Amino acid sequence: MSTVPDVVAAGGAHLPALLERVEARLAWLAADHGGPLAGHAEATIAAGGKRLRPLLVLLAAGGADGDGLVRAATAVELVHSASLVHDDVLDGADLRRGTPTVVARAGRPMATATGDLLFARAFAELVGNGRIDEVRVLSDASSALAAGELLQRADAWDVTIGVDRYLLRCELKTARLFEAACRVGALEGGGADAVAARLGEFGRRIGLAFQLLDDVLDVSGPTERTGKPRGTDLLDGTVTLPLLLAREHDPRLAALQPRSVTTPAAAAEVCDRVAATGALEEARARALAIVADAKLRLPTGLPAAQRRAMELIADGVVARYA
Amino acid sequence: MSTVPDVVAAGGAHLPALLERVEARLAWLAADHGGPLAGHAEATIAAGGKRLRPLLVLLAAGGADGDGLVRAATAVELVHSASLVHDDVLDGADLRRGTPTVVARAGRPMATATGDLLFARAFAELVGNGRIDEVRVLSDASSALAAGELLQRADAWDVTIGVDRYLLRCELKTARLFEAACRVGALEGGGADAVAARLGEFGRRIGLAFQLLDDVLDVSGPTERTGKPRGTDLLDGTVTLPLLLAREHDPRLAALQPRSVTTPAAAAEVCDRVAATGALEEARARALAIVADAKLRLPTGLPAAQRRAMELIADGVVARYA
Numbered sequence: 255m256s257t258v259p260d261v262v263a264a265g266g267a268h269l270p271a272l273l274e275r276v277e278a279r280l281a282w283l284a285a286d287h288g289g290p291l292a293g294h295a296e297a298t299i300a301a302g303g304k305r306l307r308p309l310l311v312l313l314a315a316g317g318a319d320g321d322g323l324v325r326a327a328t329a330v331e332l333v334h335s336a337s338l339v340h341d342d343v344l345d346g347a348d349l350r351r352g353t354p355t356v357v358a359r360a361g362r363p364m365a366t367a368t369g370d371l372l373f374a375r376a377f378a379e380l381v382g383n384g385r386i387d388e389v390r391v392l393s394d395a396s397s398a399l400a401a402g403e404l405l406q407r408a409d410a411w412d413v414t415i416g417v418d419r420y421l422l423r424c425e426l427k428t429a430r431l432f433e434a435a436c437r438v439g440a441l442e443g444g445g446a447d448a449v450a451a452r453l454g455e456f457g458r459r460i461g462l463a464f465q466l467l468d469d470v471l472d473v474s475g476p477t478e479r480t481g482k483p484r485g486t487d488l489l490d491g492t493v494t495l496p497l498l499l500a501r502e503h504d505p506r507l508a509a510l511q512p513r514s515v516t517t518p519a520a521a522a523e524v525c526d527r528v529a530a531t532g533a534l535e536e537a538r539a540r541a542l543a544i545v546a547d548a549k550l551r552l553p554t555g556l557p558a559a560q561r562r563a564m565e566l567i568a569d570g571v572v573a574r575y576a
Numbered sequence: 577m578s579t580v581p582d583v584v585a586a587g588g589a590h591l592p593a594l595l596e597r598v599e600a601r602l603a604w605l606a607a608d609h610g611g612p613l614a615g616h617a618e619a620t621i622a623a624g625g626k627r628l629r630p631l632l633v634l635l636a637a638g639g640a641d642g643d644g645l646v647r648a649a650t651a652v653e654l655v656h657s658a659s660l661v662h663d664d665v666l667d668g669a670d671l672r673r674g675t676p677t678v679v680a681r682a683g684r685p686m687a688t689a690t691g692d693l694l695f696a697r698a699f700a701e702l703v704g705n706g707r708i709d710e711v712r713v714l715s716d717a718s719s720a721l722a723a724g725e726l727l728q729r730a731d732a733w734d735v736t737i738g739v740d741r742y743l744l745r746c747e748l749k750t751a752r753l754f755e756a757a758c759r760v761g762a763l764e765g766g767g768a769d770a771v772a773a774r775l776g777e778f779g780r781r782i783g784l785a786f787q788l789l790d791d792v793l794d795v796s797g798p799t800e801r802t803g804k805p806r807g808t809d810l811l812d813g814t815v816t817l818p819l820l821l822a823r824e825h826d827p828r829l830a831a832l833q834p835r836s837v838t839t840p841a842a843a844a845e846v847c848d849r850v851a852a853t854g855a856l857e858e859a860r861a862r863a864l865a866i867v868a869d870a871k872l873r874l875p876t877g878l879p880a881a882q883r884r885a886m887e888l889i890a891d892g893v894v895a896r897y898a
Contacts, residue, residue, distance in 0.1 A: 289723065290723045290724075290726040290727045290730065291723070291726065294726070337692075340688055340689075340692060343688065344684070344685040344688055344689075361729075362666070363666040363729040363732075364726065364729050364730065366662055366665065366666055366688065367662075367666075367722055367725040367726040367729055368726060369692075370659075370662060370691075370695070370718075370721075370722035370725065371719060371722035371723055371725075371726055373692070373695065373696075373718075373722075374695075374715060374718035374719040374721070374722050375715075375719050377699055377711065377714075377715035377718065378712075378715040378716055378718075378719050381708060381711055381712045381715050384708050385708065386703060386706050386707065386708050386711065389699065389703055389708065389711050390700075390703045392699075393696060393697075393699035393700040393703050394700055396692075396695075396696035396699065396700075397693060397696040397697050397700050399692075399696070400689055400692035400693035400695075400696050401611065401612045401613070401693055402612075403688075403689040403692065403693075404612040404613065404616070404686065404689040404690060404693060405612045407683075407685040407686045407689055408612065408686065410685075
């Protein structure tokens, strides 16, 4: 099973220092040194998880180094952080990765404004690179992310949406920012547009698989690993692939109205029924196929270390959910 | 009293067609033609008010014309629209300019995502100009706007904040986007950096005066003109200049805890007390002085029609509240 350290080890000796610089930059921006953000975003950004998106930026840049690359990786993670802060507002979530959310600590108005500020600062950060092509990639991805969020809310509680609509939502909400991470990394690394486009296709697929597997995990648990009760998506009205597939196999699930599921216990029971249909294996198999396809998109002629690291990150996305 | 038509008439024969193009572009983007935004942002954008910010973009560009200028004006208005949508979420507002708000029609989650999408699309729009300097101006202003919103929420109910803090909030929340409107207009119009900076100073002051006078109007009414009950800011916990000044004259107001004011009738009574101290005249006088200073910032050598139109827009900001 590949891990972030494996990826970093494969990707090159320049990576640990770069990742530390991204981390320091994120911490510096979140601390805001007396500014209005001080104390609000630090916990969210510090809790920040695996830094998969910044890592993709750095890997896609090949062996490139420098402040521009750090800015690009930081900007992508800021957009991601902004979306997490707003997600937590909408879900009224108290905890994220064991840390109190901004909305839990400071209330809805502060959290909404915090997300807006992180989002605006992502662009302020990237602008430092002076490259309109990078800004274009990030603004497109940000639009997609918000559009995906809109679609998800519009689709809430609707079990008739179909798999294509679900996949479109995943593309918008998750895959496009993974794509953007690879593209800005490649651009900042001096890669040709064609190489940036291929790396973007890779990232997009990895992001899609990531979202599919995340949705499987919400059904499969275990909660010790996810840090949230099984069936949280269902209770939020977010209809995901496992339920869509399971409905085709189990008439009782097909007849289920998600709104009638109102307790964690009832949600866990639905999760068991979904698992019993084999829908989780089916969804996992789809994700694996997407990851395999992603690897095929890696441009020929990519330096061996870079290729190896990107393959490992693809495997890591899968392994996280194995 | 100068009006938008007066400004347009003074500014040049090219303005009406340009303003129409901005309007058409905003309507086109809001309609979203089957996209996830369709049906959500149209009312907010259509209800859009005076288009003061796009008008500043166009005026600051001198006689310039073209798609780039339309994009710049559209992008600035999209940022403004995004902030209105989020403001309405935070205030739980039902109506804006007589039209149901996004949050009233579609609920908080949809409205939050709608604001995020408008914001992201502002950057996607401006990127079309291919100018990193314009993106820098807009991202800085967007950061300031969100920071101002954060400060306002952090300062909620606090009557001890002092005038300087209030003015800083106005700068961030309102003035910086007016400044950005003038700067991107000047840049798109081919103006020198020094001219863009001066026009930015003009815009910043106009925006500051605009916010001060808006806050006066919340206290003075009449409600037929503002479309909201007097004292709405007070009920929201937003402490503004009239109350800060009035507290210095009236010990009963100095002792008032805004949280104790919970009904529109009680708020109206506080507004009367504030007005009785002369604080409204004092706040208005400050705004007028800022507008006078703004006019002095207009660069020498500005074409006569452009100067005249910008002076009229400054007067219009004042006249709206006379």
